Amino acid sequence: MPLQSMVPMLQKAQAGGYAVGLFDVHTLEGVWAVIEAAVEQRSPVIVAPFLASRRAMAAFIREQAADAPVPVAIELDHGQDFNAAMECIRAGFTDVMLDASTSPYEENVALTRQVVEAAHAVGVGVEAELGHVGRGQVYADVHARRATFTRPEDAQRFVAETGVDALAVAFGSAHGVYKGQPELDLDLLDRIRASVDVPLVLHGGSGLSDDDFRAAIERGISKVNIYTNMALAALKAIRGRLADPEVSYVEVGQAVQVAIKEVVVHCMGVFGSAGKA
Numbered sequence: 001m002p003l004q005s006m007v008p009m010l011q012k013a014q015a016g017g018y019a020v021g022l023f024d025v026h027t028l029e030g031v032w033a034v035i036e037a038a039v040e041q042r043s044p045v046i047v048a049p050f051l052a053s054r055r056a057m058a059a060f061i062r063e064q065a066a067d068a069p070v071p072v073a074i075e076l077d078h079g080q081d082f083n084a085a086m087e088c089i090r091a092g093f094t095d096v097m098l099d100a101s102t103s104p105y106e107e108n109v110a111l112t113r114q115v116v117e118a119a120h121a122v123g124v125g126v127e128a129e130l131g132h133v134g135r136g137q138v139y140a141d142v143h144a145r146r147a148t149f150t151r152p153e154d155a156q157r158f159v160a161e162t163g164v165d166a167l168a169v170a171f172g173s174a175h176g177v178y179k180g181q182p183e184l185d186l187d188l189l190d191r192i193r194a195s196v197d198v199p200l201v202l203h204g205g206s207g208l209s210d211d212d213f214r215a216a217i218e219r220g221i222s223k224v225n226i227y228t229n230m231a232l233a234a235l236k237a238i239r240g241r242l243a244d245p246e247v248s249y250v251e252v253g254q255a256v257q258v259a260i261k262e263v264v265v266h267c268m269g270v271f272g273s274a275g276k277a
C-alpha cells in the first residue's frame with residue numbers, strides 16, 4: 001500500500017496499548033528484512049534509512065511498501081536541523097524527527113516549532129526529543145544520566161509550545177551498547193505519560209530485556225527505536241558465514257538479511273504490533 005505517516009499508526013498503538021518499532025537500515029538487505037518481517041507478522045512498521053542518499057533509499061522503500069499489505073512509514077531519525085528535515089520531506093519521507101535535545105530548552109522549542117510548521121503544512125508528522133537519551137558507552141555515570149531525564153512539567157509545556165506529534169523521552173534508556181545494566185525509571189515514565197497526550201517514544205531499545213520493553217509499553221511507550229540489536233546480529237551472521245572459505249558475497253548479504261529479519265520479527269512480537277496491521 002502507499003506509504004503512511006507514523007502519526008495515525010502511533011495513535012492507534014497508544015489506544016491499543018502496544019508499540020510500533022522503528023528500525024534503522026543502512027542497506028537494501030536491511031529494507032527487505034524489515035518489510036518482509038512486517039508482512040509476515042502483519043505489523044505496521046517505521047523504516048529509517050541511514051544513508052547519504054536518503055532520496056534514493058526513500059524511493060526504494062516506497063516501491064517495496066507499495067507491494068506490501070501493511071502500513072509502512074519512513075522517518076528521518078535524529079534529524080539535526082531544519083534543512084535536514086526539509087531535504088527528507090522533499091525526498092518523500094512521511095515523518096521527520098528533529099533532535100535538538102542537546103540544545104537549551106528554548107532553542108529546542110524554537111527549532112522544533114519551525115519544523116512542525118513546515119512539516120504539518122505538507123502532512124508530514126514530527127517527533128522531537130526532550131531531555132536527552134545518552135549513549136550506553138557512558139551509561140555507568142548514573143548522576144550525569146539522571147540530569148538529562150525528561151521532566152514531566154517540561155514535557156507538558158514542550159508539547160503545547162511546539163505542536164509536536166510524538167515525543168522521545170529520557171527515563172533511563174541509552175543508544176548503542178549499554179555499559180552496565182540498563183535501569184528504566186518507570187515511575188518517571190508514568191508521570192510523563194500523565195502529563196501529555198502525544199505518543200511517547202523509547203530510543204536506545206537495543207540491550208533492554210523483553211520484560212523491560214513490556215513494562216515500558218504498559219506504562220505508555222507507543223514507539224520503540226531499534227538499531228544496535230540489528231547491527232550486532234548482522235555482524236554475527238557475517239562472521240559465521242565467513243568461516244566457510246567457499247562462501248560468496250551474495251550469501252553473506254543473504255545471511256545479513258535473515259539475521260536482521262529475525263531481530264525485527266522478535267521485536268514485533270514483544271512490542272505487540274504483530275497482527276495489528
Ligand code: CO
Pocket residue numbers: 078175203204225
Ligand atoms: Co535514537
Ligand code: CO
Pocket residue numbers: 209210266270
Ligand atoms: Co527478546
